[in-house]
Amino acid sequence: MRILRQFDHYLAKFESWVLIFILFVMVFLSFGQVVLRNVFNFGLLWADTFLRQLVLWVGFLGASLAVREKRHIAIDFIPLFLPEGWLKPLRAIVDFATGIISIFLLIAAWNFLQFEKESGSILFLDLPVWIFQTILPFSLGVIAIRFLFRSLAGVRSIWKTEE
Secondary structure, eight states: OOHHHHHHHHHHHHHHHHHHHHHHHHHHHHHHHHHHHHHHHOOTTTTTHHHHHHHHHHHHHHHHHHHTTTTOOOOOOOGGGGGGGHHHOOOOOOHHHHHHHHHHHHHHHHHHHHHHHHTEEETTTEEEEETTHHHHHHHHHHHHHHHHHHHHHHHHHHHHHHH
């Protein structure tokens, strides 16, 4: 478990640095586009498309980090009606179910990525579309692992409390 936690810690640092870099590129490129269009009456044709792809990366990396920090979107009105003793088992079940659903989404994202790779679609500057969509299976895989890991930790905490 300790090795997994340490790996997750380093992965989160890597994700954070990539996210910071992407945000910097987005701000710089957006500002550059505004200056180029307003001052020089032209812009980079590929910049808007590239920025849209970077938004996809920011969203999925942000979602992965939100899961790690337990700051993701959650509908949690049911625990308000349940006894206190049911909260840990319910949380473990919900985390496990969410991890399984994330695995299904990972499979769908992987199939989508393979379809895009086979189609040979080009986004801009002769770069294939699928390169920019690698974030989909990566982040969904990390999200699935984090939810399943949290579920396992929840089950372990239930067993320790019962002993």
